[in-house]
Amino acid sequence: MASDGEKISAYEYLRGEALREIGAKIRAAREERGLSQAALAGMVSTTQQTIDRLERGKSKQSRYRDHVLRVLELPLPTEQEVNAIAIGEAHRRERLISKAALSDLSSGRTIPHVQEIPVYKLEYSSEKTGALRRPWTPVDYLTRPQPLFRVEGAYGLIVLSGAMEPSMFEGDTALVNPHIVPRPRNEIILIGEDDDNSGNEILLRSFVSQDAREWSVSSPSGGAAETLSKDDWPECHVIVGKFTRI
Known part of the structure; x- marks a missing residue:
């Protein structure tokens, strides 16, 4: 067992290693083709700053990464790289774990249970009008509830006034599973891109349906459905329960 002094963050280790490796491949392929960061950005309709963050492994989530890889004729991330990113995100800002556990994490074996x-x-x-922001830094930790007992990357959200009424009210905590497929009338969280490495823009909605390019959703309080592009909102997390504030 590693001592306390040997403990490091699984988030920093796994996510950082995977993203830096992908970024190094992007930078090498770009330079080999004689392209500047600005020129590559123009080819994928983004900014030079986005390319710079990708190359340095600083972009936690980017809808441009796969597009950049295709333009540079590079293979998409391997399963091991994807798993490393996913595991790192799952342990984002959570408790520190020992170096002994990291070998299991990086080799794809069972992830230690986080309480x-x-x-x-x-x-x-x-x-963004109507959007909320989920910072990367948690304000608290919650004993893992039954609906999320072995769900990696599960988290809670403290609800703002009016955001999810009438099902939840200000101060209630939504319990979120980031992996399951939404069903009609599920309350969901649509996740936007992290543009400044401090948090994500999100939308709280009720799920209606989806296709390859769009989400069909409605307000938690009801009303007509709206369609939202998956380019702008690439991830969907499902709310599976709540803790009501007393």
Whole structure:
């Protein structure tokens, strides 16, 4: 067993290693083709800053990564790389684990059971109308509830006033499973891209349906369905329960 002094963050180790490896491949292929970061950005309709973050492994989630890899004729991330990113995200800002566990994590073996899940406090977004913001840094930890007992990457969200009424109210904590496929009338969280490495823009909605390119959703309080592009909202997490504030 490693001592406390040997403990490091699985989030930093796994996510960082995988993203830096992918970024190094992108940079090498770009330079081999004589392209500047700005030129490559123009080829995929993004910014030079996005390419720079990808090459340095600093972009936690980017809808441009696969597009860049295809343009540079590079293979998409391997299963091991994807798993490393996913495991790193699952342990984002959670408890530190020992180096002894990291060998199991990086080799794809069973992930150690984490007894607590992080809880994030939503913020109002200044970037997108109607969107909220989920910071990367949790404000608390919660003993893992039964619906999320062995779900990696599970987390809680402290709800803002009006965000999910009438099913949840200000101060309630939504319990979130990031892996299951949504069903009609499930309450969901649509996740946008992390543009500044501090958090994600999110939308709280009720699921209606989906196809390869769009989500069909409605407000938690009801009303007509709207369609949202998966390019703008690439991830969907499902709310599976709640803790009501007393």
